Amino acid sequence: QIDSYERDPKKVKEGLEKVQKDMAIMYQKIVDAGFEDIKESGIKDRHFIIIDEAADLADDSKCMEIVTDIARRGRGAGYYLVYATQYPSAQSIPQQTKRNIPVRLSYVLDDAIASNTALGQTGAELLPMIPGRGIYKNVKTQIIQSPYISNKQITERIKPHIIIRPREEKDDGQKTDSKTAENRQHSIVLEKV
Numbered sequence: 249q250i251d252s253y254e255r256d257p258k259k260v261k262e263g264l265e266k267v268q269k270d271m272a273i274m275y276q277k278i279v280d281a282g283f284e285d286i287k288e289s290g291i292k293d294r295h296f297i298i299i300d301e302a303a304d305l306a307d308d309s310k311c312m313e314i315v316t317d318i319a320r321r322g323r324g325a326g327y328y329l330v331y332a333t334q335y336p337s338a339q340s341i342p343q344q345t346k347r348n349i350p351v352r353l354s355y356v357l358d359d360a361i362a363s364n365t366a367l368g369q370t371g372a373e374l375l376p377m378i379p380g381r382g383i384y385k386n387v388k389t390q391i392i393q394s395p396y397i398s399n400k401q402i403t404e405r406i407k408p409h410i411i412i413r414p415r416e417e418k419d420d421g422q423k424t425d426s427k428t429a430e431n432r433q434h435s436i437v438l439e440k441v
Contacts, residue, residue, distance in 0.1 A: 257308060264314040267297055267327065271318060275325035286326035295327045302333040303340035312342060319348035336366040353392075355382040 274286070274293070283289035297318055305311045319329045331349060333340050336357065346368070354366045356375040363372035367385050375381050380396035383389060397406075 257305075257311070260305065261308065261311050261314075264297075264311055264318075267295070268314050268317055270295075271322055271325050271327045274327070275321060278325060285324040291326065293326055296330055297322070297327060298330040298332075300332050302331050303335045303337070306337075306340045312345075316342060316345045316348070319345045336362045338365060341365055350386065352385045353382055354385075355380075 274291075278284075278286055278289045278291070281289060286293075299305065299315065302315075305315065315329070315331070318327055319331070322329055329349060331341070331345065336354075346365075352367050354363065354372040356377060357363045357366065357372040360370040360373050363370045366372060367383060367389070369385075369389065371389070372383055375383065375391070378393070380394040382392055382394060384392045
């Protein structure tokens with residue numbers, strides 16, 4: 249598990265391999281119990297794999313194979329890929345990965361080729377230069393206006409509330425962050441009895 253921002257390609261690869269292994273175990277658990285996917289199984293665990301600036305991984309074929317596997321099989325096991333790049337190209341967004349990411353969001357891009365790569369259609373090159381204006385594509389495509397938060401506002405308002413702590417091992421081998429779980433007033437704690 250990668251608990252914070254990681255830029256070292258070797259550690260990124262190790263983290264992706266661990267995610268892939270955990271994903272395969274979860275998927276097998278779901279299938280062995282006779283369910284089609286995590287939603288049907290009632291398991292509440294969800295995992296988000298966020299890859300920011302995916303073009304940095306494009307030259308590592310093993311990393312890209314794992315990313316494609318997570319995109320292809322992950323949703324059924326509760327592993328959701330958030331894949332971002334400022335340079336949408338066929339190399340940074342492989343076709344098989346793109347086809348398995350059903351929801352896409354693009355802000356203004358420099359040409360129709362980049363728009364077609366990111367969204368599967370043109371249009372992002374025609375967006376006005378308004379911060380936060382983008383195209384959201386699920387089944388249908390719509391132009392959206394997302395809130396724009398400057399880096400200064402992030403530093404002032406959000407950053408003080410971000411606390412990254414390593415998870416502690418419980419006796420049963422599951423991970424938890426006991427320091428924050430004890431102090432939460434509105435958290436749901438599920439225990440197997």
